[in-house]
Amino acid sequence: MCGIAGFVNFKKNLIDKKSIIEDMTNTLIKRGPNEKGYYISKNALLGHRRLIVVDPKGGSQPMIKIHNGKKYIIVYNGELYNTEDIRKELLEAGYEFSSYSDTEVLLTSYIHWKEDCVNHINGIFAFAIYSETDKKIFLARDPLGVKPLFYTIKNNNLIFGSEIKTLLANPLVEPILTKEGLTEIFALGPARNLGSGVLKDIHEIPPANFIEFTEHKFKLHEYWRLSCKPHTENASETAEHIKFLLTDAIKRQLYADVPVCTFLSGGLDSSIISAVAASEFKKHGKTLNTYSIDYKDNNLYFKNDNFVITPDSVWAEKMRKFIGSNHHKIINNNLDLASALYDAVKANDIPGMADIDSSLFLFCKGVAEKNVVSLSGERAIQMITNLVKQFINIGEL
Incomplete structure (x- = not known):
């Protein structure tokens, strides 16, 4: 289990906000006690806390990869179960790898397939990939919602993290409890509706959904849905x-x-x-x-x-x-x-x-x-x- 955090604004310089992403990432220490890492740039601040499971040296994050002159950065929480299958396919497509971690395979799959990468990978995941050259950030969550990923949008800022407390560590986010949030806690088990973060303006990316965020666009898209089909097996x-x-x-x-x-x-x-x-x-x-x-x-x-x-x-x-x-x-x-x-x-x-x-x-x-x-x-x-x-x-x- 790892933890991710992000603070993105394509209309404002965030370079002096490093302390904020550090505070956000520190809320995830128990999710990732082994390593921490940050990516600091003008429009995107990314944080990661790592629990080392595979490739101790080669799987550190945020991970950066440059392809055809374009720079891509990933922070990722999860595990891919078809890592070697995808790696083989990408090697045949001409890509190279410097580690055996699934993180690099996931990042490369996005470089190759862009948002359609979620239809090629098999696993449990919550990740964010920042395309610095294209000024776009892509966030995705696995089909069954095993790995959590919360977000909010405040004055052109996209703020996200693996836990609600991660968002609350950003001074732009206030812990305001709503009537709907209380209803969910007391009436649903307790539980949350799909996409709900209980507190005002805090949302969870629903299972099988991804977000694309640019200076001019916010898109929440469902990439997979359970369907009923005839059962033909005895x-x-x-x-x-x-x-x-x-x-x-x-x-x-x-x-x-x-x-x-x-x-x-x-x-x-x-x-x-x-x-x-x-x-x-x-x-x-x-x-x-x-x-x-x-x-x-x-x-x-x-x-x-x-x-x-x-x-x-x-x-x-x-x-x-x-x-x-x-x-x-x-x-x-x-x-x-x-x-x-x-x-x-x-x-x-x-x-x-x-x-x-x-x-x-x-x-x-x-x-x-x-x-x-x-x-x-x-x-x-x-x-x-x-x-x-x-x-x-x-x-x-």
Whole structure:
């Protein structure tokens, strides 16, 4: 996980505003604890905080590339799963690479395909590319909205970042709560409508959308939309198709130059992910580390009901034995959960699911002590929610 920040104005000189982009980027330290970088120019200030996962030396950002006399700069948060496929295609088109990072592949794909690059890449991403020669900035977000990207426009200024607090670090942006924002927090789960940043004039680029911003134009464009098509496969073919798609997606996320683990609650999502990951690890003579959360004295006070029949630990242990992982438990107590509520809300930028958020916050904090990358099924419900919202928007439901 990395973080990006930007401050752009094509009608005003921003060269003396470096301290502002530094303040904005500093809000992202926990997203990117390993490196920081800035790009300072007359019309665009870009900031980046990096969590190193791939290519420690060659993946630093902001990354600059010059092609046919034109200068392009990228700040990027995410991961491409078809990096080598795209690299091969671009090499055949005559491009050269100085690193093996997906950042350079993404930047080069924009140079080659411009805004259509989003239809060639496969991954989770939020990025900004500044075409200094053309005086244009391009921002894009992945199709399912896994990676966040917020923005606001104030007096010809485009201000953007990976978190709401990043925008609020710019003195032009005020934290004004609106009736609509409160309604979203209290009435939707809590959750946010697609594109909403809850606070006044703060927006989130919706999933599967990109922005083009120049001196004379602002364009928000949807580049992909879920569609309904006839299902022509039988049950056996459907099962094999789903198996391929799921295992392929998991395998593509295991590529890293740093320790990789998985969450394992014993539920369906985490069990499938951990089983596939463990199998891949074994092929390379390695053992997967898995993690689950538990609570002090949970075995004494747990009561089953029609929704939760057994503690997670029962099924996590069964899966641990089945896949042969090195399993670790992170134990929390009620005092820890209560004390972590503030930090959980601060990390999320808005109120969330209270004890669930603080529990997940403490769990991730514990996992991060020995790992950099972890695969989980935690976003599954959010992805389904986003897809349902897209259906609603196009009148399919």
